[in-house]
Amino acid sequence: MPEQTYDLIVVGGGTSAENVADRAVQGGLTAVIVESELVGGACSYWACMPSKALIRAGTALAAARRVQGAAEAITGQLDAMAAFSRRDTIVHDWSDQSQVDWLESAGIALVRGHGRITGTREVTVTAADGSTTVLTAKHAVALCPGSASLMPAIPGLAEVEPWTSKEATSAQVVPRTLAIIGGGTVATEMATAFTALGSTVTVIARGQLLSGLEPFAGELVAEALRRDGATVLTGVSANSATRTLDGDIAVILSDGRTVTASELLVATGRVPRTGDLGLETVGLPPGHWLQVDDTLLVQGHSPALAGDWLYAVGDVTNRALLTHQGKYQARAAGDVIAARAAGRRVDDAPWGAHVATADHSAVPQVTFTDPEIASVGLTQAAAEKAGYRIRVLDYDLSWLGGATVLADGYVGHARAIVDEDRRVLIGVTFVGQDVAELLHAATIAVVGEVPLERLWHAVPSYPTLSEVWLRLLEEYGRPTGA
Numbered sequence: 001m002p003e004q005t006y007d008l009i010v011v012g013g014g015t016s017a018e019n020v021a022d023r024a025v026q027g028g029l030t031a032v033i034v035e036s037e038l039v040g041g042a043c044s045y046w047a048c049m050p051s052k053a054l055i056r057a058g059t060a061l062a063a064a065r066r067v068q069g070a071a072e073a074i075t076g077q078l079d080a081m082a083a084f085s086r087r088d089t090i091v092h093d094w095s096d097q098s099q100v101d102w103l104e105s106a107g108i109a110l111v112r113g114h115g116r117i118t119g120t121r122e123v124t125v126t127a128a129d130g131s132t133t134v135l136t137a138k139h140a141v142a143l144c145p146g147s148a149s150l151m152p153a154i155p156g157l158a159e160v161e162p163w164t165s166k167e168a169t170s171a172q173v174v175p176r177t178l179a180i181i182g183g184g185t186v187a188t189e190m191a192t193a194f195t196a197l198g199s200t201v202t203v204i205a206r207g208q209l210l211s212g213l214e215p216f217a218g219e220l221v222a223e224a225l226r227r228d229g230a231t232v233l234t235g236v237s238a239n240s241a242t243r244t245l246d247g248d249i250a251v252i253l254s255d256g257r258t259v260t261a262s263e264l265l266v267a268t269g270r271v272p273r274t275g276d277l278g279l280e281t282v283g284l285p286p287g288h289w290l291q292v293d294d295t296l297l298v299q300g301h302s303p304a305l306a307g308d309w310l311y312a313v314g315d316v317t318n319r320a321l322l323t324h325q326g327k328y329q330a331r332a333a334g335d336v337i338a339a340r341a342a343g344r345r346v347d348d349a350p351w352g353a354h355v356a357t358a359d360h361s362a363v364p365q366v367t368f369t370d371p372e373i374a375s376v377g378l379t380q381a382a383a384e385k386a387g388y389r390i391r392v393l394d395y396d397l398s399w400l401g402g403a404t405v406l407a408d409g410y411v412g413h414a415r416a417i418v419d420e421d422r423r424v425l426i427g428v429t430f431v432g433q434d435v436a437e438l439l440h441a442a443t444i445a446v447v448g449e450v451p452l453e454r455l456w457h458a459v460p461s462y463p464t465l466s467e468v469w470l471r472l473l474e475e476y477g478r479p480t481g482a
């Protein structure tokens, strides 16, 4: 059985893993990544990139339709096959060669196969042909196995073999009719994509759409999906599923209705890929999310965890299931692993170089529906629950000169949450066409705890959507200088 030794072993080869390894190597360590499928992970091949590629054809067309003069030039239909082809190019036809080349250029070793912890600082990799390699880490092991689709225990569901996000994002045909169970990010984004591609879509959501965000976000998205021909059912659950004689899937709802569709997508959240990771060998329960501290060290009471050697990064921590947030955690983890290995000072105070402080209070997210949703920090409800003394600022984006120029009949809304005790922003949400690129300014304001008085000096250009910043400040009231 071959054996290899590295300073750092990273299990999983997604975006989080790549960034942990890269930072550790830049910090002077040797690192190996263990990957059982495609280097680059979910984001590149089954999640962010293909889903955004599928959505883009529809939103580009819709944007042109909203500009008199441009709309007249649209004489044909959206070409779904061409959209699939563009998606295939964007995911490199599911080849990870370019990412493998990048690993090599970054000085990171790769072992293909399924990794399992088999002891303290030890990972055994089983390759596709059954052969095994034992890897030993001098300093640390970082677990980055990501997450998988949650399949709820609905009678008949497994038997009808529904799509998960993986089948939806890699689809090669447009289903005539598509039912979607779930009302979160995947459900609303895929409803947006497949409605534009030509499916007749029915969303089955047990609550309101996008219930973790400001309520107006889900309401505007539901309104837009209905306008575009989708059916959005809220406050109903799927009780069972079955195949009909003609091969369709029938979903029986809690209110007695039946939704029949040629495909069914289940988009009800994620589970950690920790069931077969060897966690039991170090006293951790398999199948659970991994608890970490802000330096991404796995928390637990087992003596096998002594010596600060086991880290977890990305979805598996259940902190914020987003590519950019996993990469942020990874930069901190890679740097702190290198610092601890070299006996250098660890900068673990809040907002220090070696901690993922933003996970708690400033997570940005764009939901690529039409209208888009861009949000960071706390919603009004979350801020109230956390006990902040807040003021809520609302503004209708359609009143902006920038919106008037951007699109005829622009629909959108902004909300900012002010912490009245510190007079800083703790949450911002924008909903509307092209608001994604507004988000980073909000993230900087929240992370930087920029006083409202200073924000008056950040002058937005006219006529752009960013003038919403001025309007929100005016809603709050201009400082008098008295």
Ligand SMILES: Cc1cc2nc3c(=O)[nH]c(=O)nc-3n(C[C@H](O)[C@H](O)[C@H](O)COP(=O)(O)OP(=O)(O)OC[C@H]3O[C@@H](n4cnc5c(N)ncnc54)[C@H](O)[C@@H]3O)c2cc1C
Residues within 6 Å of the ligand: 011, 012, 013, 014, 015, 016, 017, 034, 035, 036, 037, 038, 039, 040, 041, 042, 043, 046, 047, 048, 049, 051, 052, 113, 114, 115, 116, 144, 145, 146, 147, 165, 169, 186, 273, 276, 277, 313, 314, 315, 316, 320, 321, 322, 323, 324, 325, 326
């Ligand atoms: C449909 C969809 C769309 C999304 N869109 C966005 C978006 O637009 N923006 C955004 O920020 N986030 C988005 N996300 C979330 C984003 O995809 C994840 O947060 C991100 O991919 C997580 O990265 P990760 O490195 O933690 O895990 P992953 O990317 O899942 O990587 C884990 C890797 O580990 C490998 N692996 C697992 N176990 C083992 C093992 N034992 N041995 C060897 N290898 C193993 C897997 O094969 C996989 O390649 C989306 C998610 C979905 C489902």
Ligand SMILES: NC(=O)c1ccc[n+]([C@@H]2O[C@H](COP(=O)([O-])OP(=O)(O)OC[C@H]3O[C@@H](n4cnc5c(N)ncnc54)[C@H](O)[C@@H]3O)[C@@H](O)[C@H]2O)c1
Residues within 6 Å of the ligand: 152, 153, 181, 182, 183, 184, 185, 186, 187, 189, 205, 206, 207, 210, 211, 237, 238, 267, 268, 269, 270, 320, 321, 322, 365, 366, 367, 368
């Ligand atoms: N643009 C983006 O950044 C983007 C896009 C897609 C996914 N993601 C990430 O991927 C993660 C997974 O997305 P998701 O949409 O699967 O999860 P989610 O948590 O966003 O939504 C899950 C939905 O399923 C519903 N649900 C849960 N259990 C159910 C059940 N038993 N029956 C019926 N409904 C049920 C919930 O009420 C919720 O509406 C998210 O956390 C998100 O951060 C991000």
